[in-house]
Amino acid sequence: MGGIIHWQGRKIAFRAGETVASALLRAGIPQFGQSGTGLERGVFCGIGQCQNCLVMLAGRPVEACLLQCVDGMNLEPQQWVTQ
Numbered sequence: 284m285g286g287i288i289h290w291q292g293r294k295i296a297f298r299a300g301e302t303v304a305s306a307l308l309r310a311g312i313p314q315f316g317q318s319g320t321g322l323e324r325g326v327f328c329g330i331g332q333c334q335n336c337l338v339m340l341a342g343r344p345v346e347a348c349l350l351q352c353v354d355g356m357n358l359e360p361q362q363w364v365t366q
């Protein structure tokens with residue numbers, strides 16, 4: 284059974300068993316955040332190794348390529364703080 288996740292307040296439909304990365308990409312969202320140097324971040328390895336796809340879920344960073352969608356889930360880009 285699919286459902287809806289929320290990306291920056293935008294409703295994104297997902298299919299049963301789909302990861303957050305897959306649902307965002309299918310919705311035309313390839314950029315999940317921005318690095319401290321200003322580079323786009325998104326799916327790179329797709330297997331949980333590079334952490335280029337980190338998104339924020341309930342205040343914690345999680346790999347979008349490993350995270351299975353749950354109906355009603357609220358996600359935001361990870362904000363990098365440079366000092």
Ligand code: FES
Pocket residue numbers: 325326327328329330331332333334335336337346347348349
């Ligand atoms: S794309 Fe590399 S950890 Fe998700």
